[in-house]
Amino acid sequence: MFRLAHAYFRKVVVLLLVTASGNTYAQRPHIIYIMSDDMGYGDLSCYGNKDYPTPNLDKLASQGIKFVNAYSAAPVCTPTRTAFMTGRYPARTPVGLKEPLTKSKKDSAVGLTQAYPSVASLLKAANYETALIGKWHLGFRPEHNPTKNGFDYFFGILAGAADYTAHKSGPPGQRAHDLYENDTPVYPEGYLTNLFTQKAAAFIRKPHDKPFFLAIMFNAPHWPWQGPSDKAYADTIDFTKNGSRSTYATMVKRLDEGIGELMKSLDAAHLSEQTLIIFTNDNGGERFSDNGGLSEGKMTLWEGGIRVPAFVRWPGQIKAGTVTQQAAITMDWTATILSAGGAKAPAAFPLDGIDLMPVCRGVQKTVDRTFYWKQFHGNKQQAIKDGHWKYLQDQQGEYLFDLANDQPEKNDLKERHQAIFARLKRKYADWEKTLLVAD
Known part of the structure; x- marks a missing residue:
């Protein structure tokens, strides 16, 4: 009985905290x-x-x-x-x-x-x-x-x-x-x-x-x-x-x-x-x-x-x-x-x-x-994932992958989808301008 009462009291306290905080969820x-x-x-x-x-x-x-x-x-x-x-x-x-x-x-x-x-x-x-x-x-x-x-x-x-x-x-x-x-x-x-x-x-x-x-x-x-x-x-x-x-x-x-x-x-x-x-x-x-x-x-x-x-x-x-x-x-x-x-x-x-x-x-x-990644040291790779499209640059070159159909990243589509490839590169370049610069 005491355990049930204690649990009930705890829930009431939580609800009061939520009301005070204005949180939109049922509890904080x-x-x-x-x-x-x-x-x-x-x-x-x-x-x-x-x-x-x-x-x-x-x-x-x-x-x-x-x-x-x-x-x-x-x-x-x-x-x-x-x-x-x-x-x-x-x-x-x-x-x-x-x-x-x-x-x-x-x-x-x-x-x-x-x-x-x-x-x-x-x-x-x-x-x-x-x-x-x-x-x-x-x-x-x-x-x-x-x-x-x-x-x-x-x-x-x-x-x-x-x-x-x-x-x-x-x-x-x-x-x-x-x-x-x-x-x-x-x-x-x-x-x-x-x-x-x-x-x-x-x-x-x-x-x-x-x-x-x-x-x-x-x-x-x-x-x-x-x-x-x-x-x-x-x-x-x-x-x-x-x-x-x-x-x-x-x-x-x-x-x-x-x-x-x-x-x-x-x-x-x-x-x-x-x-x-x-x-x-x-x-x-x-x-x-x-x-x-x-x-x-x-x-x-x-x-x-x-x-x-x-x-x-x-x-x-x-x-x-x-x-x-x-x-x-x-x-x-x-x-x-x-x-x-x-x-x-x-x-x-x-x-x-x-x-x-x-x-x-x-x-x-x-x-x-849309997600972005940049490596400043080591491999110095960069990538952007925009929906199911991913642009990637590593030491060997640049790639475009359709992750909806190619999660292992085996099929480079940059030649087949040049407009998407160019758009993702531009989007990445704009984001890169917002970052700190590594020494």
Whole structure:
């Protein structure tokens, strides 16, 4: 009886908060954003993987809406994370020009700062409790810390990769401890995926007197390739060495189990129906990933480098078992989260994403989108996706693909559709003028 009364009281409080905020949705939800790292488009069994099962992520996808045309804002870690935090294309923020940010002397001064509003700072201003657990990769100095960028709580790593067992990051021979609680180094024992899961579950279970925004940024299955029972890498061994498809599968399966544990924590706290959950990935897969038959992978703007799994669950708001063709990109999740939370971006920093909740809820049909990508370093590729047409330039040349009929990008149509090819190049050139310039 007490539990029923307590649950009823909680719902009344939520409704009062919604009325006060003016939010158009039925409630102002708790929000959990989950991002995996370097997962291939086909790495989950709900996206076609047959090598191993991912039952918990499959279940989560089946309980809401699954996107089959979701994209990352970049083909590598830091720019995509910048895009999510700011809701804007990566190259509108200095740290987003780093592909990726490293611990080098040159990069050490660069990071996300309060000069650029973050999804966390905007939600915090809207009376949300905010936390980030997992990988940051947006700066190493105190002013770049998540707690200086809108998060009330942080537990995780600052670098792009860390040993899952030793919790060290950096190049061979220069590795240093990289696990923090807020801005203080901490030294718990354990496998990083397990530690992040445990911290996130504890955050969910603790009492909350206002809605929360929890960003869970798993570093799995990014290298170094280590399973829960594997030893730490020697400090002289490159993180990208060793590994196998079976080790990679173990990492993905442990991530999947962690998701299952988080969902059980939500259920135990009686928060499932009040919580909006978004799951996606930061870029295409790498060495041992399954990119679902798409061309190339991480660090390229071919589909295998930027097409990612994504799904959204919000019981009572989103119909279970839905699959959508709606094109989506990283910044859309920012816009969707802010809208659901009754928060707005300032006029000086307009969002590049759109609120996808009307599509998720089935009250709006799919919306035509235009997405842009630019790599300033490394491959120096550029691309635009306008509807089902995609223009791509890499080191070997320029291409035009019809993704409606050629998702693997095997048939270059630039000679057959010269007007479309020219139009997309002009559109891209106009967008490129709005970006910051990399050094």
